[in-house]
Amino acid sequence: MLNAADIAALWLTFKVAGLATLLMLLLGTPLAWWLARTTSRWKGVCNALVALPLVLPPTVLGFYLLVLMGPSGPIGRLTTELGLGTLPFTFAGLVVASVLYSLPFVVQPLQAAFTTIGEHPLEAAATLRAGPLDTFFSVVVPLARPGFLTATILGFAHTVGEFGVVLMVGGNIPDRTRVVSVQIYNHVEALEYTQAHWLAGGLLAFSFSVLLVLYTALKTHPVAHQLK
Amino acid sequence: MTSEMTQPITARFQLDYGSFQLAVDLRLPGSGVTVLFGPSGSGKTTLLRCIAGLQRAPRGFLSINGKVWQDSERGVFLPTHKRPLGYVFQEANLFPHLTVSENLRFGRKRIGKPPDAIELRQVIDLLGIGHLLKRMPDRLSGGEKQRVAIARALALNPEVLLMDEPLAALDYQRKQEILPFLGRLNRELNIPVLYVTHSQQEVAQLADHLVMMADGQALASGPLAETLSRLDMPLARDREAATVWPVTVIEHETDYYLTRVAFAGGSLSLPAIDAAVGMPLRVQIYARDASIALEAPAATSILNVLPATITGMANAHGGQSVVRLQVGNQALLAHITCKSALLLGLQVGMGVYVQIKGTSILN
Numbered sequence A: 001m002l003n004a005a006d007i008a009a010l011w012l013t014f015k016v017a018g019l020a021t022l023l024m025l026l027l028g029t030p031l032a033w034w035l036a037r038t039t040s041r042w043k044g045v046c047n048a049l050v051a052l053p054l055v056l057p058p059t060v061l062g063f064y065l066l067v068l069m070g071p072s073g074p075i076g077r078l079t080t081e082l083g084l085g086t087l088p089f090t091f092a093g094l095v096v097a098s099v100l101y102s103l104p105f106v107v108q109p110l111q112a113a114f115t116t117i118g119e120h121p122l123e124a125a126a127t128l129r130a131g132p133l134d135t136f137f138s139v140v141v142p143l144a145r146p147g148f149l150t151a152t153i154l155g156f157a158h159t160v161g162e163f164g165v166v167l168m169v170g171g172n173i174p175d176r177t178r179v180v181s182v183q184i185y186n187h188v189e190a191l192e193y194t195q196a197h198w199l200a201g202g203l204l205a206f207s208f209s210v211l212l213v214l215y216t217a218l219k220t221h222p223v224a225h226q227l228k
Numbered sequence B: 001m002t003s004e005m006t007q008p009i010t011a012r013f014q015l016d017y018g019s020f021q022l023a024v025d026l027r028l029p030g031s032g033v034t035v036l037f038g039p040s041g042s043g044k045t046t047l048l049r050c051i052a053g054l055q056r057a058p059r060g061f062l063s064i065n066g067k068v069w070q071d072s073e074r075g076v077f078l079p080t081h082k083r084p085l086g087y088v089f090q091e092a093n094l095f096p097h098l099t100v101s102e103n104l105r106f107g108r109k110r111i112g113k114p115p116d117a118i119e120l121r122q123v124i125d126l127l128g129i130g131h132l133l134k135r136m137p138d139r140l141s142g143g144e145k146q147r148v149a150i151a152r153a154l155a156l157n158p159e160v161l162l163m164d165e166p167l168a169a170l171d172y173q174r175k176q177e178i179l180p181f182l183g184r185l186n187r188e189l190n191i192p193v194l195y196v197t198h199s200q201q202e203v204a205q206l207a208d209h210l211v212m213m214a215d216g217q218a219l220a221s222g223p224l225a226e227t228l229s230r231l232d233m234p235l236a237r238d239r240e241a242a243t244v245w246p247v248t249v250i251e252h253e254t255d256y257y258l259t260r261v262a263f264a265g266g267s268l269s270l271p272a273i274d275a276a277v278g279m280p281l282r283v284q285i286y287a288r289d290a291s292i293a294l295e296a297p298a299a300t301s302i303l304n305v306l307p308a309t310i311t312g313m314a315n316a317h318g319g320q321s322v323v324r325l326q327v328g329n330q331a332l333l334a335h336i337t338c339k340s341a342l343l344l345g346l347q348v349g350m351g352v353y354v355q356i357k358g359t360s361i362l363n
Helices: A004-037 A043-055 A058-069 A074-081 A091-117 A120-127 A132-143 A145-160 A165-171 A178-189 A192-218 A222-227 B044-052 B100-108 B120-127 B142-154 B173-190 B200-206 B224-228 B338-345
Strands: B009-016 B021-028 B032-035 B059-064 B067-071 B085-088 B160-164 B193-197 B208-215 B216-221 B242-253 B258-263 B266-269 B278-285 B290-293 B302-317 B321-327 B329-336 B351-356
Touching: A004 A091, A004 A145, A004 A178, A004 A192, A004 B009, A043 A058, A043 B067, A058 A074, A058 A165, A091 A132, A091 A145, A091 A165, A120 A132, A120 B085, A132 A145, A145 A192, A165 A178, A165 B085, A178 A192, A192 B193, B009 B044, B021 B044, B021 B208, B021 B216, B032 B044, B032 B085, B032 B142, B032 B258, B044 B085, B044 B160, B044 B193, B085 B142, B100 B120, B100 B142, B120 B142, B120 B266, B120 B290, B142 B173, B173 B200, B200 B242, B200 B278, B216 B224, B224 B242, B224 B329, B242 B266, B242 B329, B258 B278, B266 B302, B290 B321, B290 B329, B321 B338, B321 B351, B329 B338
Parallel strands: B032 B193, B032 B208, B085 B160, B160 B193
Antiparallel strands: B009 B021, B009 B059, B059 B067, B208 B216, B242 B258, B242 B278, B258 B266, B290 B351, B302 B321, B302 B351, B321 B329
């Protein structure tokens, strides 16, 4: 079964993923809204930047983050200046890296949902005295619920599954940066296959259940149905 | 109606999309139904959207009831959500995540209800949607959706109601279901309506004031009867040309299944109408149903023979002349062949008799 180190890794994983998902929703919602509606010529560049982690090897992203956030990188100098120290090999650094790594999984479903809503409900809301912010919360958010559901689940699940970025930016420090995927790696390295099985099997079951819930929920979701 | 009490609507817009230009300068009445009529691409919807602020004309001036909503020279542009208007879209555009009742209250709870605001109950009764309140919009028929959309706009107690082809997406049956509600709305609430349509029938049934649009310009703007009978407008020369007279019921001749109605300067016999004496109605007379005689026919099966004066003549479609006549205080169009016009020697100013073969009651 799971030992104390495994449970600590699990707990840390969910803390990182939960916090990263929250931050991604906060950052990703305005970003996705802008991307869904802008006609700016920077739209293509921004779309490409957001999607980059989808195609980049996580080690590449992790490497650049390590350099940027390190003591001589621009972000590292800024955080040191602010008295926060440097981010690599800390919990905070892990969260920041996770946010960047999983952001497309949050932004893309939201952007698709916002695009699907279209102009009509927004115009109706404007003729019914709702200002832009009011319209966003009373019309856009409820209509984009399937998008928010997908974004939350995919963002969370993808963060749980990361490995390369974690290893580069976070390292392998118990209770601080040692998440489940790293712990599995440790077990395998130590030839503790039973332990590895428990964690790997758990992660497999978790990922499958999450996707299953997502697809069945969206199929019957009343708003999703109306948006088609 | 207290049209002289309320100030009219002034709308001036210039907008250039390259392939399409809008350039209008209109003064519209502050009461009754003003119909913006024209073919698709004539700019009538764009004009309505500019009035609503959904589209921003780079150069424009708009004032409603003395309040300026847009003045591009002074940099004034009131965003849509700050304009006290109601808007009915072609597709009802109800919020799919809200029930009918929540849709109705969406705008209403945002207006900070003024003391003289129309009661929600009154709006619901007027549109006959009391039994639909708990339903979701996807459980409504097209006609029901549009009635809810109209109620939702009226519940805002708007200073002007803008309607963009509200019936265009509906079939004939559904149109007939809604038209009486629009008539009632107009009689019972004193809210000026700007109504966009390309349907001549809706013009005849609803318009008090008519604006004819083509190629982004207003060709004509005036009271319905006057504008319909303008010989310089394509509508008067169209095969479906017609005039509309406001009349009131004066008598039922039950033995003959006839009803007599009075118009300004005379009376007409119509097939029996189920309407009380004194009831105001609209009668539509197609130009093809009116013929001209130089003398009062001594014996004719046509009941409605009226003295008239020719006030204008023009060529219409294929070999036809369109003649404008003054009957009492009403203008009437008659389509006759060019040959008849020549043989009768018709001239502007001549006194003639007009025979009306058929009429239709519009409400």
